[in-house]
Amino acid sequence: IVALESTIITHGMPYPQNLEVARAVEDVVRKAGAVPATIAILKGALHVGLDPVHLTDLAQVRDVAKVSRADMAFVMAQGRTGATTVAATMIAANSAGIEVFATGGIGGVHRGAEINFDISADLRELALTPVIVVAAGPKAILDIPKTMEMLETYGVPVIAYGQNFMPAFWSSTSDVPAPLRSDSAAEIAAGFRAREALGISGGQLIANPVPQIAEIPTSEINPIIKQALHDANQRGISTKAVTPFLLNRIFELTDGKSLITNIALIKHNAKLAAQIAISCHNLPKT
Numbered sequence: 001i002v003a004l005e006s007t008i009i010t011h012g013m014p015y016p017q018n019l020e021v022a023r024a025v026e027d028v029v030r031k032a033g034a035v036p037a038t039i040a041i042l043k044g045a046l047h048v049g050l051d052p053v054h055l056t057d058l059a060q061v062r063d064v065a066k067v068s069r070a071d072m073a074f075v076m077a078q079g080r081t082g083a084t085t086v087a088a089t090m091i092a093a094n095s096a097g098i099e100v101f102a103t104g105g106i107g108g109v110h111r112g113a114e115i116n117f118d119i120s121a122d123l124r125e126l127a128l129t130p131v132i133v134v135a136a137g138p139k140a141i142l143d144i145p146k147t148m149e150m151l152e153t154y155g156v157p158v159i160a161y162g163q164n165f166m167p168a169f170w171s172s173t174s175d176v177p178a179p180l181r182s183d184s185a186a187e188i189a190a191g192f193r194a195r196e197a198l199g200i201s202g203g204q205l206i207a208n209p210v211p212q213i214a215e216i217p218t219s220e221i222n223p224i225i226k227q228a229l230h231d232a233n234q235r236g237i238s239t240k241a242v243t244p245f246l247l248n249r250i251f252e253l254t255d256g257k258s259l260i261t262n263i264a265l266i267k268h269n270a271k272l273a274a275q276i277a278i279s280c281h282n283l284p285k286t
């Protein structure tokens, strides 16, 4: 089983592309031989796996909360609907016995964190919860070197898939070296089992580069990210609103090109996640 998050659907992409992508990503997982489980809170109930009607509703619903570790339980107690971030999806996946989770990009240390202290709860979750998260690296709107430092401090293995450098979400590579590298799903599964055997808590982050054909090179995306960050500052965007604002602003500034890349990388991650899930299934716990 491969877990999929829902914040990407409600806060990461516009309708109707979000619904198309949510469905397409589930199909990629099925084609690769695994079972998708999109995770969300619907009217107070935590769903692990959404049926087509739920998925369609979620893609269009307004005022849906973006929930992380801090607020998921309270949103459920209030009977509200909430989209799960990477952190909340990991918690739900783990409680359902799912070991692998595919997303676009994880949250991380924001640029200017030395002033605004904005560090995503996704990082601490990776330190705590034993789930393998497949992502195209930390989102490039973040401070990638600081995010790497934080992950190291938290004891999270960061494994680049098939290359020596960290991918940067829209771009297939950055100039930040990856701490670990793997070229095989089976090896990633073996690493996860070895952590379990050692009694080390937490997950693994698999940094899977976007296919080069679909990437936006750093030289092209960096000035756009700068502009989007400037706009966010000017408008006083803060806390949970920062990531959705930036993603939407970058979508506007690239005339939709960023979304095309985003879709390509999510599908690519879903496929690798399915391969890892199958490897994990074939590798019993010791």
Ligand code: PSU
Residues within 6 Å of the ligand: 005, 007, 008, 011, 012, 013, 084, 085, 086, 087, 104, 105, 106, 107, 108, 119, 120, 121, 122, 139, 239, 240, 241, 242, 243, 244, 247, 262
């Ligand atoms: N990657 C995307 N789109 C998104 C996100 C990631 O391409 O919408 C979401 C994920 O749910 C991630 C969250 O967990 O953004 C991080 O938000 P924050 O920086 O507020 O922790």
Ligand code: MN
Residues within 6 Å of the ligand: 118, 119, 120, 121, 239, 240, 242
């Ligand atoms: Mn934040």
